[in-house]
Amino acid sequence: MxxxxxxxxxxxxxxxxxxxxGTSLLLMVAFHNSYGYFRDELYYIACSDxxxxxxxxxxxxxxxxxxxxxxxFGDTLHAIRLPAALAISTTSFLxxxxxxxxxxxxxxxxxxxxxxxxxxxxxxxxxxxxxxPLDILFWTAALYIAVIVLAGGSPKLWLPFGLVVGLGLLNxxxxxxxxxxxxxxxxxxxxxxxxxxxxxxxxxxxxxLVFLPHIIWEIAKGFPxxxxxxxxxxxxxxxxxxxxxVGGQFNGMNYxxxxxxxxxxxxxxxxxxxxxxxxxxxxxxxxxxxxxxxNGKVYYLSAAYPVLLAGGAVCLEKLIAGHTMNRARDRAxxxxxxxxxxxxxxxxxxxxxxxxPVLPVEKFIEYEKLLGLMPKAEERSSVGELPQFYxxxxxxxxxxxxxxxxxxxxxxxxxKQCVIFVRNYGEAGAIDFFGKKxxxxxxxxxxxxxxxxxxxxxxxxxxxxxxxxxxxxDNLNDLNRRYRNVEFAGATESKYSMPFENxxxxxxxxxxxxxxxxxxxxxxxxx
Numbered sequence: 001m002x003x004x005x006x007x008x009x010x011x012x013x014x015x016x017x018x019x020x021x022g023t024s025l026l027l028m029v030a031f032h033n034s035y036g037y038f039r040d041e042l043y044y045i046a047c048s049d050x051x052x053x054x055x056x057x058x059x060x061x062x063x064x065x066x067x068x069x070x071x072x073f074g075d076t077l078h079a080i081r082l083p084a085a086l087a088i089s090t091t092s093f094l095x096x097x098x099x100x101x102x103x104x105x106x107x108x109x110x111x112x113x114x115x116x117x118x119x120x121x122x123x124x125x126x127x128x129x130x131x132x133p134l135d136i137l138f139w140t141a142a143l144y145i146a147v148i149v150l151a152g153g154s155p156k157l158w159l160p161f162g163l164v165v166g167l168g169l170l171n172x173x174x175x176x177x178x179x180x181x182x183x184x185x186x187x188x189x190x191x192x193x194x195x196x197x198x199x200x201x202x203x204x205x206x207x208x209l210v211f212l213p214h215i216i217w218e219i220a221k222g223f224p225x226x227x228x229x230x231x232x233x234x235x236x237x238x239x240x241x242x243x244x245x246v247g248g249q250f251n252g253m254n255y256x257x258x259x260x261x262x263x264x265x266x267x268x269x270x271x272x273x274x275x276x277x278x279x280x281x282x283x284x285x286x287x288x289x290x291x292x293x294x295n296g297k298v299y300y301l302s303a304a305y306p307v308l309l310a311g312g313a314v315c316l317e318k319l320i321a322g323h324t325m326n327r328a329r330d331r332a333x334x335x336x337x338x339x340x341x342x343x344x345x346x347x348x349x350x351x352x353x354x355x356x357p358v359l360p361v362e363k364f365i366e367y368e369k370l371l372g373l374m375p376k377a378e379e380r381s382s383v384g385e386l387p388q389f390y391x392x393x394x395x396x397x398x399x400x401x402x403x404x405x406x407x408x409x410x411x412x413x414x415x416k417q418c419v420i421f422v423r424n425y426g427e428a429g430a431i432d433f434f435g436k437k438x439x440x441x442x443x444x445x446x447x448x449x450x451x452x453x454x455x456x457x458x459x460x461x462x463x464x465x466x467x468x469x470x471x472x473x474d475n476l477n478d479l480n481r482r483y484r485n486v487e488f489a490g491a492t493e494s495k496y497s498m499p500f501e502n503x504x505x506x507x508x509x510x511x512x513x514x515x516x517x518x519x520x521x522x523x524x525x526x527x
Contacts, residue, residue: 006101006102006103006151006152006276007103008100008101008103009100009104009105009106009109013100013105013106013109014093014096014097014100014109016106016109016110016113017092017093017095017096017097017109017110017112017113018093020092020093020096020110020113020114020117021089021090021092021093021096021113021117022089023117024088024089024092024116024117024123024126025085025086025088025089027123027356028081028084028085028088028089028123028126028127028356029078029081029082029085031127031356031357031358032077032078032081032082032085032127033077033078034356034357034358034360035357035361035390035393035394036077036393036394036396036397037077037393037396037430037433038128038129038130038389038392038393039392039393039396039425039426039429040128040130040392040426041080041081041128041129041130041429042396042425042426042429042430042432042433043425043426043428043429043448043449044062044063044066044129044130044429045066045070045075045080045429045432045433046425046428046429046432046433046449046450047063047066047449048063048064048066048067048070049067049432050449050453051063051064051067052217053213053214053216053217054214054217054218054221054225055448055449055452056224056225056228056448056449056451056452056526057225057228057448057449057526058131058172058225059131059169059170059171059172059173059211059214060170060213060214060217061131061134061167061170061171062129062130062131062134062171062172065083065134066080066083066129069082069083075433080129081126081127081128081129083129083133083134084125084126084127084128084129084130084133084134085126085133087125087126087133087134087136087137088116088122088123088125088126088133088136088137089126090137091116091122091133091136091137091140091306092113092114092116092117093113094137094140094141094144094306095112095113095115095116095140095306095307095309095310096109096110096112096113096310097144098112098140098143098144098147098306098307098310099111099112099310099311099313099314101144101147101148101151102147102151102274102277102310102311102314103151103273103314104310104313104314104317105317107313107317107320107337108310108313108314108316108317109313111260111313111316111317111340111341112306112309112310112312112313112314114341114344114345115254115257115260115261115309115312115313115344116306116309117348118254118256118257118344118345118347118348119252119253119254119257119302119305119309120251120252120253120254120348120351120354120355121252121253121299121302122136122253122302122305122306123348123355123356124354124355124356124389125302127355127356127357127389128393131171131172132172132299132302134171134172135168135171135172135174135175135303136302136303136306138164138165138167138168138171138172138175138303139168139174139175139178139303139304139306140303140306140307141164141168142161142164142165142168142175142178143178143182143280143306143307145157145158145160145161145164146161146182146279146280147277147280147307149161149194150191150276150277150279150280151276151277155194155197155199155200156199158194158197158199158200158202158203159199159202159203159206160203161203162202162203162204162205162206162207162210163203163206163207163210165178165179165203165207166206166207166208166209166210166211167210169207169210169211169214170210170211170214173225174300174303177287177290177291178283178287178303178304179207180286180287180290181282181283181284181285181286181287181290182279182280182283183195184282184283184286185278185279185280185281185282185283185286186279188278188279188282189278189279189282191276191278191279221452224452224526227526228448228526228527231526231527232527233294233295233296234295235527236527237295237296237297239295240295240298242292245291245292245298248298248299249298249301251298252298252299252302253302253305254344254347254348254351255347256340256343256344256347256348257305257309257344259312260308260309260312260313260316261305261308261309261311261312262312263311263312263315263316264307264308264309264310264311264312264313264314264315265281265284265308265311265312266315267311267312267314267315268280268281268308268311269281271315273318274311274314274315277311280307280308280311283304284304284308287301287304288301288304316340319333320333320334320336320337353367353368354368354373354387357390357393361386361390361394361496364386364390365385365386375387375388375391382499382500383498383499384496384497384498384499384502385496386496388498390496391496391497391498392426392497392498394494394495394496394497395492395494395496395497395498395501395502396426396427396429396430396433396434397430397434398492398493398494398497399427399430399431399492399494399501399504400430400431400434400435400438400440401434401438402490402491402492402493402506403420403431403435403438403440403464403506404435404438404439404440405490406464406489406490406506406508407420407438407439407440407464409508410462414462415441417458417459417461417462418441418458418462418463418464419441419444419456419458419459419460419462419463419464419516420435420440420441420442420443420444420463420464420465421443421444421445421460421463421464421465421466421516422443422444422445422465422466423445423447423466423468424445424447425445425447425448425449425450426501427443427445427466427501428443428444428445428447428450429443431443441458442456444456444460444516446520446523446524446525447525447526447527448525448526448527451520451523451524451525451526454520455516455517455519455520456516458516459512459515459516459517460512460515460516461510461511461512461515462508462509462510463483463508463509463512464489464506464507464508464509465479465506465507465509466492466504466505466506466507467479467504467505467506467507470503470505472488472505475505475507476488476507479507479509482509482512482513482514482519483509483510483511483512483513484510484511484513485509485510485511486507486508486509487507487508487509487510488505488506488507489506489507489508490505490506491503491504491505491506492504492506
């Protein structure tokens with residue numbers, strides 16, 4: 001039996017969601033310049049200077065977009081972060097369009113748009129450039145198309161769905177989890193007939209063809225990303241239990257949003273009208289299981305929530321409409337209609353300093369102490385007074401200046417030979433980005449894609465090396481195996497950076513008994 005097409009509200013109903021999305025864009029942009037460049041942003045900038053069909057830790061699309069964006073607008077904080085903010089504000093508006101296609105009216109449209117802006121993890125993704133805000137947008141765009149099909153739209157829409165999925169995979173692999181979840185959801189429900197249509201598989205073929213250049217790159221390079229993902233899961237990501245992961249979902253999405261997205265999940269599973277979209281509920285469950293089994297970080301599931309928030313908004317709207325037909329209950333439910341979004345905004349504002357850098361760093365530390373919300377590590381490294389997503393915006397130019405101070409003690413001849421070797425891509429990205437104004441050569445680093453870019457032509461006979469260990473003697477013992485003369489030359493100093501980046505020891509080394517070119521194959525560090 002063919003289901004009737006779900007009716008949609010007139011286009012004028014999207015005016016308020018558009019205003020909400022525009023306001024969120026202005027909010028994010030207003031604080032883009034508050035702190036410094038994020039660790040990963042410096043790495044992405046370096047990657048955009050080495051365009052390829054792939055990188056050790058990500059596919060190529062976000063890097064290609066960044067390269068184009070830098071060419072057009074430069075690489076100031078405001079410039080490179082604008083695409084992230086645009087992606088999240090667009091996601092907010094698309095979520096309202098999903099609610100519209102689910103059969104929602106004006107109330108559910110603006111509530112669903114607001115719920116995305118009020119979700120700490122979603123809004124926070126717009127504070128710096130990365131593949132994550134683009135990933136959220138690709139998930140939402142693909143699921144918007146899927147909703148139209150499930151609502152009675154043409155099966156030919158699986159073709160643009162495949163195009164969006166292919167581009168999404170070129171941005172981040174997690175779109176593949178969404179596809180697996182959605183395919184499973186179709187299989188588990190009467191909507192499985194879509195799996196037997198030619199247009200569905202034609203869409204899958206389009207996605208494969210778009211993604212194919214990266215697959216070829218992975219094959220040619222020996223699947224470096226598989227090694228990276230294994231190492232990150234086993235040795236980098238902090239181990240968290242099931243209930244900690246579940247709690248993180250409610251916290252990251254805003255606790256007041258919790259009833260909304262849970263209602264969306266139940267609406268798709270249980271409601272007579274919402275059941276036609278049941279594959280979306282199964283999608284969430286399947287991806288949730290994958291994330292837990294794979295020791296994924298809490299925020300990895302964030303892109304799945306806009307469609308659930310839209311479903312929850314439609315469910316709440318229908319619930320209110322049903323109760324307001326009874327005059328005795330009319331007043332109470334009209335109060336809920338206003339009070340719920342108001343409470344959502346209040347809780348969003350309370351958590352806003354943890355979402356966007358709206359406070360000076362000293363004031364933020366006071367605020368988190370007042371609330372008793374001290375930072376917790378998302379990776380297997382200690383944190384200081386700032387959570388990692390803020391701490392990783394401090395210390396990079398100080399590191400570069402410390403290296404430059406040592407570099408400037410060298411003669412011009414020594415500078416032409418000097419190698420700067422650091423230990424992770426954040427440090428290397430900082431040297432490459434800030435080092436230009438200090439006249440520093442590009443950094444050498446064996447971490448992720450930096451290893452792929454090779455050791456260059458300088459042998460390393462003279463080198464400024466960032467120590468691997470915290471203790472002076474341990475570093476001397478390590479470096480003396482390769483150099484005849486090792487001199488402690490300085491240390492990094494940054495009060496607010498990640499603790500492992502503060503107090504790092506710098507050494508000036510001369511007389512290498514080998515070369516970086518010989519050592520490089522054994523230096524690979526994918527994590």
